[in-house]
Amino acid sequence: xxxxxxxxxxxxxxxxxxxTNSDHEGFLLGEVRQEETLSISDSHIGSSExxxxxxxxxxxxxxxxxxxxxxxxxxxxENLNRILKDRRKNVIGWYRxxxxxxxxxxxxxxxxxxxLTNILGIPDLVFxxxxxxxxxxxxxxxxxxxLFRPNRNYNQRISLSIPNLGNTSQQEYKVSSxxxxxxxxxxxxxxxxxxxxxxxGVMKDIRAIFQVxxxxxxxxxxxxxEVDQSERVREKIQEEVNKLKEEIALRKRNRAEEERRLQExxxxxxxxxxxxxxxSQSSPTQVVLSxxxxxxxxxxxxxxxxxxxxxxxLPPDSPSAILLPRPQAVGSPGHPSPSLGLGNGDGSSSDSLxxxxxxxxxxDDEDSSEYENLVSEQLQPPSLTExxxxxxxxxxxxxxxxxxxxxx
Amino acid sequence: xxxxxxxxxxxxxxxELRPLxxxxxxxxxxxxxxxxxxxxxxxxxxxxxxxxxxCCDRFKLxxxxxxxxxxxxxxxxxxxxxxxxDFIFGEDxxxxxxxxxxxxxxxxxxxxxxxxxxxxKELLQQYHQYQCQRLRDSSRLLFEYGSLLEDPNYxxxxxxxxxxxxxxxxxFSARFLLKLPVDFSNIPVYLLKDTALDPGEDVALLSxxxxxxxxxxxxxxxxxxxxxxxxxxxxxxxxxxAFPSGGCLIDYVPQVCxxxxxxxxxxxxxxxxxxxYIAAFLSHFGMGVVEYDAVGFTKLTLLLMWKDxxxxxxxxxxxxxxxxxxxxTFQSIYHFTSSGQLYSQVQKSYPYSPRWDxxxxxxxxxxxxxxxxxxxxxxxxxxxxL
Numbered sequence: 001x002x003x004x005x006x007x008x009x010x011x012x013x014x015x016x017x018x019x020t021n022s023d024h025e026g027f028l029l030g031e032v033r034q035e036e037t038l039s040i041s042d043s044h045i046g047s048s049e050x051x052x053x054x055x056x057x058x059x060x061x062x063x064x065x066x067x068x069x070x071x072x073x074x075x076x077x078e079n080l081n082r083i084l085k086d087r088r089k090n091v092i093g094w095y096r097x098x099x100x101x102x103x104x105x106x107x108x109x110x111x112x113x114x115x116l117t118n119i120l121g122i123p124d125l126v127f128x129x130x131x132x133x134x135x136x137x138x139x140x141x142x143x144x145x146x147l148f149r150p151n152r153n154y155n156q157r158i159s160l161s162i163p164n165l166g167n168t169s170q171q172e173y174k175v176s177s178x179x180x181x182x183x184x185x186x187x188x189x190x191x192x193x194x195x196x197x198x199x200x201g202v203m204k205d206i207r208a209i210f211q212v213x214x215x216x217x218x219x220x221x222x223x224x225x226e227v228d229q230s231e232r233v234r235e236k237i238q239e240e241v242n243k244l245k246e247e248i249a250l251r252k253r254n255r256a257e258e259e260r261r262l263q264e265x266x267x268x269x270x271x272x273x274x275x276x277x278x279x280s281q282s283s284p285t286q287v288v289l290s291x292x293x294x295x296x297x298x299x300x301x302x303x304x305x306x307x308x309x310x311x312x313x314l315p316p317d318s319p320s321a322i323l324l325p326r327p328q329a330v331g332s333p334g335h336p337s338p339s340l341g342l343g344n345g346d347g348s349s350s351d352s353l354x355x356x357x358x359x360x361x362x363x364d365d366e367d368s369s370e371y372e373n374l375v376s377e378q379l380q381p382p383s384l385t386e387x388x389x390x391x392x393x394x395x396x397x398x399x400x401x402x403x404x405x406x407x408x
Numbered sequence: 409x410x411x412x413x414x415x416x417x418x419x420x421x422x423x424e425l426r427p428l429x430x431x432x433x434x435x436x437x438x439x440x441x442x443x444x445x446x447x448x449x450x451x452x453x454x455x456x457x458x459x460x461x462x463c464c465d466r467f468k469l470x471x472x473x474x475x476x477x478x479x480x481x482x483x484x485x486x487x488x489x490x491x492x493x494d495f496i497f498g499e500d501x502x503x504x505x506x507x508x509x510x511x512x513x514x515x516x517x518x519x520x521x522x523x524x525x526x527x528x529k530e531l532l533q534q535y536h537q538y539q540c541q542r543l544r545d546s547s548r549l550l551f552e553y554g555s556l557l558e559d560p561n562y563x564x565x566x567x568x569x570x571x572x573x574x575x576x577x578x579x580f581s582a583r584f585l586l587k588l589p590v591d592f593s594n595i596p597v598y599l600l601k602d603t604a605l606d607p608g609e610d611v612a613l614l615s616x617x618x619x620x621x622x623x624x625x626x627x628x629x630x631x632x633x634x635x636x637x638x639x640x641x642x643x644x645x646x647x648x649x650a651f652p653s654g655g656c657l658i659d660y661v662p663q664v665c666x667x668x669x670x671x672x673x674x675x676x677x678x679x680x681x682x683x684x685y686i687a688a689f690l691s692h693f694g695m696g697v698v699e700y701d702a703v704g705f706t707k708l709t710l711l712l713m714w715k716d717x718x719x720x721x722x723x724x725x726x727x728x729x730x731x732x733x734x735x736x737t738f739q740s741i742y743h744f745t746s747s748g749q750l751y752s753q754v755q756k757s758y759p760y761s762p763r764w765d766x767x768x769x770x771x772x773x774x775x776x777x778x779x780x781x782x783x784x785x786x787x788x789x790x791x792x793x794l
Contacts, residue, residue: 022487100452
């Protein structure tokens with residue numbers, strides 16, 4: 001159980017008490033609410049804790065001692081009602097102020113408390129004890145207060161907090177849930193409230209903000225739906241593209257197979273260097289191949305200028321000009337061995353295949369590499385000198401013709 | 409904390425409350441141990457510091473009970489002196505007396521000075537009941553209490569303090585304080601005449617502390633009023649037996665009581681025997697008696713003559729006469745020692761029997777004098793100087 005008392009109530013009680021020349025007592029008004037705290041930690045999935053919180057909103061001082069009980073501590077209910085009037089239902093406890101005494105409930109206080117518990121019908125009636133201790137020379141005075149829960153075992157003591165009694169610059173300023181019972185305040189709010197509150201008592205600004213918030217939420221929801229739809233379309237298109245790529249790759253493989261057969265059958269010697277196609281006709285890095293035709297990817301850029309014609313026949317080769325090995329991982333099926341004399345024609349060897357097509361997507365690379373691997377496998381066994389470097393696959397124009405990528 | 413003297417306490421208390429406090433500090437004796445008055449400490453005020461004094465209206469009252477000292481806070485209000493006080497029972501937070509059984513609280517009358525003292529006594533009665541109920545935690549100690557309660561000699565004059573259970577060992581302890589029904593009225597007045605030592609009632613209290621509820625560690629102690637203790641020969645003259653292992657109070661307490669009673673009887677008998685002894689010597693030696701203790705009959709001085717040799721005989725009778733033999737001191741009236749004192753010889757061993765009556769003792773003493781004097785005279789002449 002926890003308890004809190006508003007600063008103004010606490011100071012009011014202290015003021016009343018300190019200004020009396022004897023012990024002082026009265027009743028505490030407020031409410032008891034239940035708080036549930038859910039906590040999630042690494043060790044627990046989640047745990048909830050119920051705490052009863054006593055909130056003291058106000059107090060009702062007694063004019064004098066023994067105002068509602070007699071010498072034996074018997075409570076007079078009639079006098080009690082006269083003191084509390086219509087606030088009896090708000091009573092949550094009572095308090096006592098005594099100077100220079102121990103912080104312990106006295107004999108009479110315990111007797112009275114038991115009776116108040118029964119008469120008021122509050123099982124957890126609390127008792128707040130104020131003790132004012134002064135030193136012998138009156139130089140130091142201390143106000144101590146303890147909140148008791150006498151109906152529990154061992155006169156349980158509850159910690160009493162005063163919200164915002166501290167350095168609020170370093171801790172959060174807490175807004176109390178104490179209702180404002182001031183009549184003046186209620187009157188002013190009633191008079192000027194229409195400018196700020198709507199008919200339900202809610203501040204207008206809050207409602208407007210809430211409307212904005214709701215609109216934003218709706219918009220976000222709509223955008224989510226749009227994104228979801230577009231993502232689905234994209235996914236579908238991606239599937240189609242993948243299918244087409246597979247088809248292209250299959251066709252390429254078939255064509256390559258076919259050309260290989262033709263080649264074997266014809267056994268046509270490879271052309272010399274002078275018979276190499278003009279660079280103006282094709283990409284310097286590419287060699288027109290005979291045999292497997294290259295099925296370019298549909299993602300090829302369409303703005304290539306005068307793409308070279310894709311030839312199905314192998315041009316007369318110059319080993320050094322033609323044999324441009326593709327960069328492949330060591331151990332890959334189509335990896336050309338540098339000792340086989342492959343080179344660029346000037347004695348240097350190139351183990352990289354220029355890939356300078358713009359706008360080419362990664363999928364193309366994969367497709368190209370599959371194609372390249374396949375082609376290099378086919379080319380290697382017959383003759384090392386006949387190894388043909390694979391150029392970039394020609395772009396398949398929308399009209400169906402194959403063109404090699406420009407400027408490559 | 410230093411207790412306040414009655415005068416200081418009364419000077420600081422609020423004037424309206426002074427009569428009540430006077431009754432407590434001056435005449436307040438409660439419980440079995442009524443040898444000293446109730447003490448007051450921590451006199452404080454419930455008024456603001458601006459209130460001019462004296463305005464103290466709350467204090468701590470120290471009450472002897474069962475060998476302990478209860479410290480109860482008593483809270484008045486100087487502004488409303490007609491109102492009854494409130495109490496805080498110190499460490500006994502569980503003690504909650506029944507208000508309806510406190511007549512002096514229900515009908516509090518600040519006009520009656522003894523009202524507060526009577527209220528404290530009523531509270532103590534309920535406190536005693538509260539402590540007795542706490543004995544229920546131990547069947548052994550409850551049996552001890554019950555057996556004593558049944559005995560009218562002890563049941564009505566008993567205080568019990570049930571100690572806190574030891575939270576570590578779970579042990580329960582208790583102390584029984586009993587007023588022993590010993591009659592001290594026949595003790596010679598001269599032994600009790602020093603009222604400065606004992607202004608109160610003559611009482612003997614037996615305190616028995618049980619350090620565990622199985623009665624394996626039991627520590628008895630006898631407390632006597634100062635005059636009784638003096639009359640019986642001081643604390644060293646009294647040794648009570650240890651609590652027997654496996655024994656119980658209903659057997660032990662009467663045993664101690666009998667021991668004390670016997671001691672008292674010895675003292676009383678001794679007085680009467682001494683008086684008889686002196687009377688007999690007066691009768692036998694007549695004009696030879698120089699002086700004697702006519703109050704306690706503890707001393708007698710004789711001036712005797714044997715063959716023109718005069719000598720003094722000082723007779724000192726002990727407290728436990730006739731059990732203990734009187735001491736005879738022979739003193740020459742002629743001879744001095746080197747230190748300037750009269751030559752004397754002390755005789756503690758001479759024919760004596762405690763069963764003789766006074767007359768017989770006087771006769772035997774006379775015979776002894778006759779037999780010893782020649783030897784004494786010889787010694788005086790040989791050693792002493794004229």
